[in-house]
Amino acid sequence: MKNFMIAHSPDADDIFMYYAIKFGWITESLTGKPSKKYKFQNIAEDIETLNQKALKNIYDVSAISFGVYPFIKDEYALLRTAISFGYGYGPKLVKLKGEKLKPNFKVALSGEYTTNALIFKIAYPKARIIYKNFLDIEKAVLDGEVDAGVLIHESILTFNERLEVEKELWDLWVDMAGETPLPLGGMAIRRSVPLIDAINIENILTRAVEVANRHKNLLAKMLIERNLVRVDDKTLDKYLSLYANDKSVELDEEQLNAINKLYEIGHKAKLLPKIKDIREYLIPKEYKNIRFEEE
Incomplete structure (x- = not known):
């Protein structure tokens, strides 16, 4: 065997x-x-x-x-x-409600080689990136460690009510690739x-x-x-x-x-x-x- x-x-x-x-x-x-x-x-x-x-x-x-x-x-x-x-959805860039992001905002991503990181880097070339386990990203935003974070997996459905979506990565993808599925x-x-x-x-x-x-x-x-x-x-x-x-x-x-x-x-x-x-x-x-x- x-x-x-x-x-x-x-x-x-x-x-x-x-x-x-x-x-x-x-x-x-x-x-x-x-x-x-x-x-x-x-x-x-x-x-x-x-x-x-x-x-x-x-x-x-x-x-x-x-x-x-x-x-x-x-x-x-x-x-x-x-x-x-x-298909019309995907990872979400979130921030604290009411906050305005500067061009060089600090963001937590789930890893250097993730697909969401690739799309994010293209869309936000001036952002300051740190990498965290995807389970820790929401807390990093809530605690003010970062200005924003990209949520993946189940977190896109369950994030804290103090947070709001700054940008859907689906929308970034459509801007780059048109109406095609997001890999x-x-x-x-x-x-x-x-x-x-x-x-x-x-x-x-x-x-x-x-x-x-x-x-x-x-x-x-x-x-x-x-x-x-x-x-x-x-x-x-x-x-x-x-x-x-x-x-x-x-x-x-x-x-x-x-x-x-x-x-x-x-x-x-x-x-x-x-x-x-x-x-x-x-x-x-x-x-x-x-x-x-x-x-």
């Missing part, structure tokens, strides 16, 4: 998309038989920690920000599944993983997202009961409707084009290495239907 480490963030959509595997709902192949060849271990770490570890080629499979992928493209292939995009995060797999294994792992993860979506209410209830998420049931339902849905199962053409647009904009701003077409960095599509034979 081959062991693989899958790393994901502790936010609700990553946990939701992975835990169908953890709960034993996913079989290795379409035969319906339990896998005899793969054993998955999972670890949850904040997204910037995962980005930094991807730069060091630590985990076999890892959630990443799309903003880091151009820096790891030689070591990791991008998976087509477990993806998060914004936020996905999954990547080390290129050192044999191709047949990589194909099967992608298929297993894809099925996990499909099954999670199909049994959303049951899985969400189980996550709440086991204290695996940080929000209540109503907030979880709202959050999953945004970031763990039918658009999370497999990259479509609109999403692939949006990722290319992100990388074009980032390279033009001299913040990203050049990537011509993200399709060249996926697991070869012509092998998609290859399966292991059951022992």
Whole structure:
């Protein structure tokens, strides 16, 4: 049996998309038989920690920000599944109510390689940036440590009433790219993983997202009961409707084009290495239907 480490963030959509595997709902192949060849271990770490570890080629499979992928493209292939995009929504730049931000305002971001940091840097070149764990950003703004902060994950739905939204990052993205989905995060797999294994792992993860979506209410209830998420049931339902849905199962053409647009904009701003077409960095599509034979 081959062991693989899958790393994901502790936010609700990553946990939701992975835990169908953890709960034993996913079989290795379409035969319906339990896998005899793969054993998955999972670890949850904040997204910037995962980005930094991807730069060091630590985990076999890892959630990443799309903003880091151009820096790891030689070591990791991008998976087509477990993806998060914004459709009219996304991270939020917040400040204390009534405060006016100066051009060089101090801001807390969730990490140097996050997608929200990339978009923010392009839009606010004079801002003074510090990086914090995403769980600590709201408090930093409330305590006056920073003038503003970009909230991600569940915080976009639950932030303190003393705060107000200065700018939706969705609006910044539309100004840069037009009305196209906002690429936020996905999954990547080390290129050192044999191709047949990589194909099967992608298929297993894809099925996990499909099954999670199909049994959303049951899985969400189980996550709440086991204290695996940080929000209540109503907030979880709202959050999953945004970031763990039918658009999370497999990259479509609109999403692939949006990722290319992100990388074009980032390279033009001299913040990203050049990537011509993200399709060249996926697991070869012509092998998609290859399966292991059951022992």
